[in-house]
Amino acid sequence: xxxxxxxxxxxxxxxxxxxxxxxxxxxxxxxxxxxxxxxxxxxxxxxxxxxxxxxxxxxxxxxxxxxxxxxxxxxxxxxxxxxxxxxxxxxxxxxxxxxxxxxxxxxxxxxxxxxxxxxxxxxxxxxxxxxxxxxxxxxxxxxxxxxxxxxxxxxxxxxxxxxxxxxxxxxxxxxxxxxxxxxxxxxxxxxxxxxxxxxxxxxxxxxxxxxxxxxxxxxxxxxxxxxxxxxxxxxxxxxxxxxxxxxxxxxxxxxxxxxxxxxxxxxxxxxxxxxxxxxxxxxxxxxxxxxxxxxxxxxxxxxxxxxxxxxxxxxxxxxxxxxxxxxxxxxxxxxxxxxxxxxxxxxxxxxxxxxxxxxxxxxxxxxxxxxxxxxxxxxxxxxxxxxxxxxxxxxxxxxxxxxxxxxxxxxxxxxxxxxxxxxxxxxxxxxxxxxxxxxxxxxxxxxxxxxxxxxxxxxxx
Amino acid sequence: xxxxxxxxxxxxxxxxxxxxxxxxxxxxxxxxxxxxxxxxxxxxxxxxxxxxxxxxxxxxxxxxxxxxxxxxxxxxxxxxxxxxxxxxxxxxxxxxxxxxxxxxxxxxxxxxxxxxxxxxxxxxxxxxxxxxxxxxxxxxxxxxxxxxxxxxxxxxxxxxxxxxxxxxxxxxxxxxxxxx
Numbered sequence: 001x002x003x004x005x006x007x008x009x010x011x012x013x014x015x016x017x018x019x020x021x022x023x024x025x026x027x028x029x030x031x032x033x034x035x036x037x038x039x040x041x042x043x044x045x046x047x048x049x050x051x052x053x054x055x056x057x058x059x060x061x062x063x064x065x066x067x068x069x070x071x072x073x074x075x076x077x078x079x080x081x082x083x084x085x086x087x088x089x090x091x092x093x094x095x096x097x098x099x100x101x102x103x104x105x106x107x108x109x110x111x112x113x114x115x116x117x118x119x120x121x122x123x124x125x126x127x128x129x130x131x132x133x134x135x136x137x138x139x140x141x142x143x144x145x146x147x148x149x150x151x152x153x154x155x156x157x158x159x160x161x162x163x164x165x166x167x168x169x170x171x172x173x174x175x176x177x178x179x180x181x182x183x184x185x186x187x188x189x190x191x192x193x194x195x196x197x198x199x200x201x202x203x204x205x206x207x208x209x210x211x212x213x214x215x216x217x218x219x220x221x222x223x224x225x226x227x228x229x230x231x232x233x234x235x236x237x238x239x240x241x242x243x244x245x246x247x248x249x250x251x252x253x254x255x256x257x258x259x260x261x262x263x264x265x266x267x268x269x270x271x272x273x274x275x276x277x278x279x280x281x282x283x284x285x286x287x288x289x290x291x292x293x294x295x296x297x298x299x300x301x302x303x304x305x306x307x308x309x310x311x312x313x314x315x316x317x318x319x320x321x322x323x324x325x326x327x328x329x330x331x332x333x334x335x336x337x338x339x340x341x342x343x344x345x346x347x348x349x350x351x352x353x354x355x356x357x358x359x360x361x362x363x364x365x366x367x368x369x370x371x372x373x374x375x376x377x378x379x380x381x382x383x384x385x386x387x388x389x390x391x392x393x394x395x396x397x398x399x400x401x402x403x404x405x406x407x408x409x410x411x412x413x414x415x416x417x418x419x420x421x422x423x424x425x426x427x428x429x430x431x432x433x434x435x436x437x438x439x440x441x442x443x444x445x446x447x448x449x450x451x452x453x454x455x456x457x458x459x460x461x
Numbered sequence: 462x463x464x465x466x467x468x469x470x471x472x473x474x475x476x477x478x479x480x481x482x483x484x485x486x487x488x489x490x491x492x493x494x495x496x497x498x499x500x501x502x503x504x505x506x507x508x509x510x511x512x513x514x515x516x517x518x519x520x521x522x523x524x525x526x527x528x529x530x531x532x533x534x535x536x537x538x539x540x541x542x543x544x545x546x547x548x549x550x551x552x553x554x555x556x557x558x559x560x561x562x563x564x565x566x567x568x569x570x571x572x573x574x575x576x577x578x579x580x581x582x583x584x585x586x587x588x589x590x591x592x593x594x595x596x597x598x599x600x601x602x603x604x605x606x607x608x609x610x611x612x613x614x615x616x617x618x619x620x621x622x623x624x625x626x627x628x629x630x631x632x633x634x635x636x637x638x639x640x641x
Contacts, residue, residue, distance in 0.1 A: 026501065026605035034604075152540065160540035162547075164559040172566040180573045187577055191603065195501070198600040214587035217594070218602045220498040222584045224508045228518040229580035233573055236522075240569045247562055446604075451502040454478055 019114045020452055021296025029449045033442050034199050036292050042439065045291065050435045056428020063421040064139055072142045074418045080411045081401045085419040086140035088393040089426065091248055092276065093133035094174065095269075095389065098241055099277020100126030101181060104188070105237035113455075114305055116448045117297040121288065121437070122281050123185040128433040129280070130178045132426040137170070139422075166250040173247040180240055184233050187226070190216050191447040245273040252396065258335040259343075259400035262327060268320030275313040275359075276389035278306050282382035284434065286375055288443065297444055304372050310385060311366040317392075318360045335405060347412065348399050351391055358388025469592035469640040470495075470612040471623045473632025474601070478504040481607035484630035485510045488611060491626055495615035499593065499608040521579035522572050529571020534564040595639050610638060 067074055077084040100122040107115035138144045150171045152161050161168045193213035200206045216222070249269035252260035282303065289298040328336035343352045362384055365371050372378065403410045437443065475481045481498055488496050489512065498507055534557075541547075542554035581587075593599055593610060602608050609632065611623045620637070627635045 030501075030604040152536070158545065160545045163537040163541055163563055164556055166562075169562040169566075172563045176566040176570045179570060183573055183577045187580075191501070195603040198603045210589075214581070215589050215591060216586065216603075217591055217599075218499045218501055219584075220500065220504070220507050220511055221513060222586070223500070223503040224513050225516045225518050225580045225583050227503050228516055229522075229576045232519060232522045232576045236526075236569050236573050236576070240566075243562070243565060243569075247566075250562070447502045450605075454502070454504075 018299060018456075019116070019301055020449070020456055021299065024296065024453050026450045026453055029453055030195060030199070030446050032294075032297075033444050033446050033449065034196055036438065037196060037440060037442060038200055038205070043291075046435065046439065050432065053428045053432035053435060056425055057432050058425075058428075059421050060135075060425025060429055063418055063425055064135075066418060067139055067422070068144070072140065074416060076413055076415045076419055078411065080404065080409055081398060081413040083397050083401060084413055085415050085423055086136045087251075088390065088397050089423050090133050090136035090140075091269075091393045091397075092390045093129045093136070093426065093430075094177075094248060095245060095273035095276045096280045096386075097126040097129035097133065097177075097181070097277065098245060098270070098273035099281050100124070100129075101177075101184075101237050101241040102274055102277065103281070104184060105234040105241065108231075108234045109238060113452060114302055116452050117294075117444050118281065118285060118302055118306075119448075120185075120188065120445045121284060121434075121443045123181065123188065124434065124437045124441075124443075125277075125280060125284060126181050127178070127185060128430050128437075129277075130174065130181060131433070132430050134174060134178065135426060136422075166247065166254045169247045170251060173244045177240060177244045180233070180237055184237055187230060187233065188445060188448075189441065190214065190226075191218065192442045192445060194218065195446050196442065242270055245269045257400045257404055258333070258339040259324075259328070259396065262324060264320055264323050264327065268317060268324070271313045271316035271320065272389060272392060275310060275317050276386055278310045278313065279382040279385035279389070282306050282310070282378055283386065286379045286382075288438065292438070292443075294444065297449065300373055303375065303378055307366050307372045307378055307381075310382075311363060314359060314363045314366075314385070321356070321360070338403075339400060342399055342403055343395065346399065346403065348395065348402070352395050352399070355388055355391040355395055358384050359392060362388075467640050468613045468620065469595075469638040470610045470614075470618070471620060471627065472593070472596050472599075472608055472610045472636050472638050473627035473630070474598060474634045475607040475609070475632060476605075478507075478607055480631065481609060482506055482510055484609050484627070484632060487630045488609065488626060492617055493611050493615050493623075495612040495618070497610050497612065499599070499602040499610070501603050501605065501607075504607070517583060518576060518580050521583075522576040525575020525579070526568050526572030528575075530564055530568035532571070533567025534560055537563060592638050592640050595641075596636050598634050598636070613640070 075084060075086070077086075100119075103115050103122040104119040104126075108119070138147050141147055149159075150161060150168060161171075190213055193209050194216035197206055197209035197213050200209055246266040246269065249265040253262060253265040255261060285298050285302070285306070289295055325340060328340045331337075343349065363381065365377075366381065398413050401411075402413055473484065475484065478500065481500065482504060485496065485498055485507065489510065494512075496511060498504075498511060500507070537560040538555060538557075541556070541560070546554050548554075593602075593608075596608075598606070599608065609627070611618065611627075624635055
């Protein structure tokens, strides 16, 4: 796996900001990561954080329960705004997931060593974000218990899904994405689960981790096939992750609604997904390394690189905004021109300006080396970008739908308390799953970190 | 020549991957073929040192991808053009460009499932028990030690000789692996 280093990644530069703190051995890496799960007492902060997020998950349950009882009328949606928060949140969550796959698959193929300490929890973040995303279209159908209609199954009615519909493409893209992300994550976990099995002192832990690790014993013959499978999965996940947000953008781009019907959507959605995803990885990594003292593993180099990826993808997104704007004006289509006008001067103009501020103007501060190395600042910036990307989806969904072709059919959208409860509830569920994850599974890959120790010690000789 | 025995093999332990690699090379040079190594992470060059050939995982993955892609496309064709045709504004029933996104996703899904389950099947996992787990110190194989095992099935296997060979390559904690 260790090919020659790219020229810009010279040893001198790496010594300045290493991807792994100095003085680590195989044993110390294993101890440090597995101790978080096995021996460290659960801190008070963990309990408080878990309880708060668990409470918010309860809010989600109540919101969904009420929705199932009363129907989608409890939300602020009505014709002409049929999509509202459900689709805004769906696109936001699924976009966040993309950074996890990018880190684990694309950076793996590019042999970027700095991915090693962040890929595991970024993949977990992907899974949890996809789980949150999946809730929205499901409950938006109004009758979620009929959702299996979207899958091709031999029904007694002889009915099949409409495969020409982007909404069916979405079902396939998101479910494939969820499945492949889960497998990628689990395959990466197998050797670490075996480590936990072998280091656990309590019987029930040995049994649970033993079952999950499936009898992995680090055999060279197993590693041989394992590496092939892992490389293939990375190669397959790469086009997959690009396809998922492309398909999500088709939900909009295939329609003829002004502001949606544009060819720039697929690349600009993918860039936006990676942008918000890296912001979320930073929002998770910064508290995580602080809480568990992982500064040696998630170093300043990681934070710096992630900030740079955010800056780069943010610029692609800015380019997308510009061309969306320009093409609408250049097309001369009066509905498109009107839409631009609505974004700048309409009832939702403050959202548009906040979006430009959060996604384009403020992130330019990341050009500064000093600010990229200011951890609290980075944390705040990552939150700002997440808010900005949520606003972007709000602007796209709501402004286009409120005022389309015929003024008599115009409307207004105001989210209700149930819209907010569902949205905040999914954030709670996401955070709760993350809390559980860091407590029961190794948040950093032990096997890959040991490999990194082996490689860095060779470099030292 | 296969002798019934209650020994699975003999195992030696190393602190560094380079030592393991060196030992495996020496053992192979001495003519042993039923040799396996165990390490907490994949050691570069170990597959070659053990003489492992190319594995079947990529081929299985390709098959899975083909089944997923071809099956996915023709399934949509069958559903949209044969069993449940709908005339929408006189557009062609076999509107194949609209079938490509789902075909693509099914290709990826088929290939990924085949790669993962193919790998597990070829590795004979899950396997709850294996003789190497009988060695007391083998718990270190998943954290900070590297092991080599000469298996009793090797035609040249002779316990004292193998023990001597492992000593020569500076293996520590040489231990018999019992077969139950």
